Amino acid sequence: MTTETIPTALQLRSLVKPEGVLEVTLARVDIALPTDDEVLVRIEASPINPSDLGLLFGAADMASAKVSGPPLAPVVTAPVPAAGMKAMAARIGESLPVGNEGAGVVVRAGKSQAALALLGKTVAVLGGAMYAQYRTLPAAQCLLLPDGASAADGASSFVNPLTALGMVETMRREGHTALVHTAAASNLGQMLNRICQKDGIGLVNIVRKQEQADQLKAMGAAYVCNASAPTFLDDLTAALVATGATIAFDATGGGKLAGQILGCMEAALNKTAKEYSRYGSTTHKQVYLYGRLDLTPVEFPVNFGMAWGMGGWLLFPFLQKIGPEATQKLKQRVASELKTTFASRYAREVSLAEMLQPEMIAVYAQRATGAKFLLNPAKDLESPADF
Structure with a gap:
């Protein structure tokens, strides 16, 4: 398949500005159709992990955060202390996508057998930028979920x-x-x-x-x-x-x-x-x-x-140290025990826009036990693109 551009979709992005301000927004990004060995996944679940919060909010003072903009396109801003700006030096001025992992349905696939085998299947995915409605990535980065497993079941598979x-x-x-x-x-x-x-x-x-x-x-x-x-x-x-x-x-x-x-x-x-x-x-x-x-x-x-x-x-x-073969064995164990050993529980499911509401940030940013949130980028925003 070619890499022609298809309709845009929403993606959450985090930016630290040179003047010492964090800005978190919902941006519209183009989505490329998958190449031969790639798939396009409609993301339906993605956990908010502590590692995600580190990239999402950086060293900003979230107790002083402010929200502006319309309800479905909020903009969160928060001050970054001078000491925090030193730690954020490598990312200043760079708008970054957020979200390590997620799960959803493969809605388009490239020509390879590995890609086509996943078409219409529910998969868990790892590769960053998962706080988005759609994600194009290599089929090799997908983990086919067992029959009957939902995207929410597989969101925290990695x-x-x-x-x-x-x-x-x-x-x-x-x-x-x-x-x-x-x-x-x-x-x-x-x-x-x-x-x-x-x-x-x-x-x-x-x-x-x-x-x-x-x-x-x-x-x-x-x-x-x-x-x-x-x-x-x-x-x-x-x-x-x-x-x-x-x-x-x-x-x-x-x-x-x-x-x-x-x-x-x-x-x-x-x-x-x-x-x-x-x-x-x-x-x-x-x-x-x-x-x-x-x-x-x-x-x-x-x-x-x-x-x-x-x-x-x-x-x-x-994982890089132990190599792909040993890593694959660990992934297969996760898939086989997804609803038992590796079952995850969430305090609340939120949409992309809801995730940026001050009352939600105040809860999940605390990283408290029993307060893990699940993001559903397809929830109550708009009709998904037709692929």
Whole structure:
């Protein structure tokens, strides 16, 4: 097929202006017909993940955001502090599409067998710019959903499921046998619990509130530690002794928690050590920071010997590292367990225009547990283009 232009469609875009203002708009963009190995997907569901919020709002002060324009074409503006402008330097003046993943129906396909096989099918897609009514992308970036699965079922098929599976795969590849996860009551944390229960892997969950601990325990989690409890460090050490966990994935990214985890890992290892070493345990202890819910500096006393590591972990570099064959195996597991292990729950479904309403931003921008939103770009805007 040619790449002729077809009717425009709406796409959400984020711009940081040189004068220190964030501007989020709904723009009309041209959509190219798919080439031989591509498909055109009508996006019907896309999750609002924390990683999406980082691109959507950047370092802007969303508490000071203002909305103007008509109801179906709102414009959100918010100031960006001077310190935030330094962090945003690489994107200043560049209008960026938002949305890592989504799902929808393939409405046009190129000539290749792989593309034509998806025509009319509901697929999950990964490739950015998913906060839009339509998305053209390679057929290879689509995951065919099981019969009976809706776009909403498959909207979160990549970021959270592959992150959870990637953590378990990293644990195995680095020689650990159990793991620790923070912010564990999140949608991702609940998936990780189901994976570990299904695979027989020891998992220590760290949460901030007792109601979150109660929620995870009701879901079958064996070890849940409340970071706000006065007995937190003792509880964590006991859970580490019981599981033998020596690798952790920390979503908070700042503050004292990463150091506390390493310290408790050392304390747990010392409880079972057969001889004293002035250099601490020789067992390697590892904490990976994969989020920045806490923007303060990482603080830790070095009370965990010399066999330890702290670093960053991101999904897409990990997938590149393990290669396409191993990545495909993870994707196929997601597809086969879409409505069980990898099921996602959403607090609310919103349209593109509703997503930019101040009252909606005030809720989903908090990234609170149980407040995950699902975007439906086809909802209550206008009739979809005829393809």
